[in-house]
Amino acid sequence: MADTKLAFIVQRPQYKSENPKLGITHAIAYQTVEILLEDGETVTPALCFIGDGVLACLKDQKAMGNYEITSSEMHLKTALLVDLDVLVCKEDLERFGITEDKIVDAEDMGAEKKIQVVPFETIQKEMESAKHVLFF
């Protein structure tokens, strides 16, 4: 039985390019990876937002109205619904003046998991404990 821990680090703003969104969707894909693995093998991701990437965690995104695409907010709700660990850097939120009440949650969809606002030090530890770190 083997587990591979991965850290997905989203550091760029959503919508300017596709790449930061792909960080979220690739992390969510852990939910179905078992169909390609041997019995007992698992992949455990942590999805972390730092720098400009923290903007992805804002509520009330209008991506469908403006761009006709699913918002990163909706992808994050999905991430929480599938029990993904989602961490956002407290210091970088503060730099943008974003308070915790502005952060996406998925309570309306019945998710128990919440985005964790943590010091960068905690995200650093996630990266250090991961086998592979993937930057988006």
Added chain:
Amino acid sequence: MATLTIGVFSSLVGSMTLDFALKLAETAVNKGHKVNIWLSGNATAGIKNHQKHLKDYSTGEKHFRALLEKGVEVCTCEACTLARGINKPDAIEGVQWNAMHWYLAKIHTSDRVLHIGGE
């Protein structure tokens, strides 16, 4: 020998990143390593067949075909590829089509991962 998985998100044209990744893959496989390549985002356009190699632009087709012949597994994100108007008959034969979990599964079995982000 080791297993290397390369995830590429950059476009073939407009960036030399995918070109670099393909040549790195060739070097690794020539040294006897097992290599997997995952294409996502703009990189997926690189699997279009019948590319015309104009000398002002990098080309992917001949490199992909050579890598496939050497046993490299190349997989494109199906959703990313279809969104760019490339359907399976338009693609280089031998390229696999799958979803993002393919990449995670290959990472799981790899000794090293090179994740090369996009623009």
